[in-house]
Amino acid sequence: MVEMINITKRFPGILANDRVSFSVKAGEIHALLGENGAGKSTLMSILTGLYRPDEGEIRIQGTPVDLQSPRDAVAHGIGMVHQHFKLVKPFTVAENIILGLKGIKEVYNLKSIDESVAQLSREYGLHIQPDSPIWQLSVGEQQRAEIVKILFRGAEILILDEPTAVLTPQEAKDLYKTLRKMADLGKAIIVISHKLSEVLAHTDAITVLRGGRSVGTVRTKETSEMELTRMMVGRPVMLETVKNPVNRSSKVLELHNLSALGNRGQFALKEINLDIYGGEIVGIAGVAGNGQRELAEVVAGLRAIERGQKKVDGNDLTLASPKQMIQAGVSYVPEDRLGTGLVPNLNAMENYLLKGVQRMPSGFINWKQVAQETAEVIKKYDIKVPNPKNPVKMLSGGNLQKLLLGREISGKPRLIVTMYPMRGLDVGAMETIRSLLLQERDRGAAVLLISEELEELFALSDRLAVLHGGEVMGVVDPHKTTFEDVGLMMAGKRMAAHG
């Protein structure tokens, strides 16, 4: 149905796609697999008309096409569900669907549009209320709204960018069921992903990209996790994280019946009870927006506690400021590295100094000492900084994260709170961050690891707490539980606490 032949796309200084060929048949779910920066997004941006290829040809149903704009792509039946949904929140599902659609009358009849949307969603088994406003919908429902939007525009080729990143395992299963149904009705489905297990379980064919080149296309039935990893990374990778047995010391963090408000003034954390001991990693699982950010901010002292108690090493720090939390040995590695974590326009030395400025008792900065300490961190963690005097915003995600984590670790913290530390990193940087977190655990620090990736949580955590609607659904031992159980808890099912 779609053929992309020898596509090359250059950006200043980068060869984003190098003679990539890729084809999808009608009725097929085809995965596009690769690490960050492998060229998946560029290739799909070309197919959706955002970028124009420098070389190569696109054929749809056998005829060559020239896609000059997203409008052209839509006209050729290509539709994409972006990772960040393109929905207008105060509008209803139907209003979002007719937005920018040709053939809608200037004075439209929303009722009849509601009906045709409802009919189309029934046809594909996508449960959705056309007249409910987007802001009332769950993430999974919003995704269905996006899919219906594309189908309404007559798409025959659907591209989904990391569609399961924001879903619980059960929701992800439902999504693939829907996708299979659409494929059976003759659509071609392209799924961009980096989740091996998911791709292996639900697709028909897999094309792997690496460094802008196509490594090859395999039939899903005829391949294995090992082979795919080798294709993605170019060398065999240790999939299993080697972990020393846990050696718990004293209680570091105690949260007792703790409640806190979210940004909208509602309770985002309700009666949280959680203890973390020195020498262990406690993972926090949950669908994004269920209180993870608030939990991290409460522990770091950035968010006020409404009720309950917070203790570090036995000292009551319920009312402590961020500075007092830092002095108590709490270190925070936030989700946005280049916002809360580091100052984009300052250089590596200045960013390194931000946390250590109290160590300059005279009030004057000893730049020589700072330069030396920064150089040590850069060397120790193998951070690629072309010039420590350049603004850090020019560094890649992996190097930023290493710099940030390196800075935090250099203070020998008692507790490290880290949110989505591996998000957007390539496999190499991920391995480094993993081993750094494990090293800190073995040193005796307590680690609070918040993540959306269950595989990552299962590999690293000694105990796993699941958040849903601001409440802890249970604390489990990852070695004695399954993805399915945790998935059910993420969806709101309570489990007896063990482990």
Place this chain on the structure above:
Amino acid sequence: MEQSIWLALLSTGVVAGTPILFAALGEILTERAGILNLGVEGMMLVGAVTGFMVTMSTHNQWMGLLMAIVAGGLMALIHAFLSITLRANQVVSGLALTIFGTGLSGFLGKDLIGVPLTDTFKPIPIAGLSEIPWIGDILFKHDALVYISYGLIFILWFFLYRTKTGLELRAVGENPAAADAAGINVFAIRYACVIAGGMLAGAAGAYLSLAYAPSWLENMTAGRGWIAVALVIFGTWNPLRAFLGSFFFGTIDVMGFTMQTIGIQIPSFFLKMLPYIFTIAVLIVVTRETKTRRVASPEALSIPYNREER
């Protein structure tokens, strides 16, 4: 006796509220597309002086109104260029526009102060409707521009909530990235709304110098542009509620005269303060409400849109 005073108060309240209403409707349109224009006061002043000058030389108040609308649109074009194309800070750009408009109108009108004008908009009672007791006296014994403003309320409401273009406009103000992805021209819609908003501000100014006052005085808007900006928030970006607000503010504005005529002794400077005190009070109440409830402002308001920074 008592009744006629109340009727006179409410009737002049409608007239005094009309310039605020025109300006507020313009600002609603602008802000619905996601652009904050704090230059309303400046655009009104330039509209007022332009309308006055043109009417004096052509002896046609409709021509004066038309040119005031054009002048307001041109003033808004400056803001559109700065805030949409150059992505400047909208607060700074809007404030600059007000300062520029104040100076420019003072300069253009320095020989017009105190000059009488004969060709003005005069009350035309509407046959039938004006006979209705109370309502007829309050709403239907005014000049043509008041009736036009009534019409505009419903046209703007219908346009925003019932038409495809209105839907696209609101989408641009809420989520320009989503609108762009849906093939809507964000820049064209924003330009059109800012300019149309300025045209309505120009008309608001012309109403002051051609119907309400009718004369030219330096700084004759006396903060009405700012009240209009506050009214947009009070009206939660809805034209129907903006009408209630402008009527309310107009009535407070003229209350001083009425109180003096019935012999209540209140210092005049206090009465002149009333509309501004109410503006502050309204802003406090509404801001508290928007925090707790979902009567939120357009989400992308005052945020420049940059396609590359999605």
